[in-house]
Amino acid sequence: MTTRPVGPVLVLTGLHDVTADVVLRILAEHRVPVVRLDPGTDLHKGAALTATYRTGDQRGTLRTPTRELDLTEVRSVWTRRPSPYQGPPGLGDQERRFAASQSLWGVGGILASLPGAHYVNHPWNNRAAEHKPAQLATAQRSGLSVPSTLITNDHEQAREFAAQHSGGVVYKPLWNTPCAIDGTPQQVWVREVRPHEITPAVAVCPHLFQAKVEKAFDVRLTAVGSRVFAVRIDSPDLDWRRRQSRMECAPIAVPAGIARSVSVYLDTFRLVFGAFDFAVTPAGDWYFLECNPNGQWAWQPDPVTDSIGHAIADELRRPLECEPARAGDGAQARPRQPGPLWSTTSM
Incomplete structure (x- = not known):
């Protein structure tokens, strides 16, 4: 040994x-x-x-x-x-x-x-855990609830998916790719999309569409080994990261079932640290959105x-x-x- x-x-x-x-x-x-x-x-x-x-x-x-x-x-x-x-x-x-x-x-x-x-x-484990399709698949296998999600480059499939969800659908990038317009850096935030806004341009690359969760608030859960630390986030924005000056944070207890599933998730990717984002419904259901294996946490x-x-x-x-x-x-x-x-x- x-x-x-x-x-x-x-x-x-x-x-x-x-x-x-x-x-x-x-x-x-x-x-x-x-x-x-x-x-x-x-x-x-x-x-x-x-x-x-x-x-x-x-x-x-x-x-x-x-x-x-x-x-x-x-x-x-x-x-x-x-x-x-x-x-x-x-x-x-x-x-x-x-x-x-x-x-x-x-x-x-x-x-x-x-x-x-x-x-x-480990940097190689970080890289493996950064792929959103792998995150969603692992979250499901770990016992976490996941919003209905479609990843496709077929605009007709995307339109049909958006039409099927009366509560709305959001788009989010699969990777935070740097981009700029006229030399000014731009950020692609999570945004709601309607069926008629989805055009054949989707064919250029895969897009991630996800059923909008009717949430009461967001949660950032930070896991370090077997320990979990969570804050409730109240924000007027769909994507709370957009205007962090307008959000409010407060510590929140983590349900035992969520903590167990987070532990399984970390073990699957062989991670020690993970920054998890959840949407919590008015009924108290926690929906996994993503996990950044190297997320920021000192803003809490x-x-x-x-x-x-x-x-x-x-x-x-x-x-x-x-x-x-x-x-x-x-x-x-x-x-x-x-x-x-x-x-x-x-x-």
């Missing part, structure tokens, strides 16, 4: 990730060594990554102008929000695309294959944000000697880590 290292936590994220800062402060309080790296940019700023593979042996190092990290000592990896691999500036377009691709497959492969490290979440009320931050920090500190949970947070025993504190500044 492989024993996990008890060295530093490796946090893969951008320099200005304030959500990561919440957890890094907690790790600092517990004197857990942390190395923060944005591989998409830091490797163009003096950092160097090396890995060697031999029969029965795997080693690696991360070097910066000020330190060297033995990758075999990394205890856990938090895949937060690293910058995309875009290649170093100053190259021509073709050379930069080549360098970006080699970085994705090389650097990404090294950091996703650290021996014994605990991943929150301070007590909820603090609890999520501690739960993630606990996952990253494993496996260690345990200490008692803080009173009132509903958590189980927490691991304790002695030792020196490393700088948490970006490498």
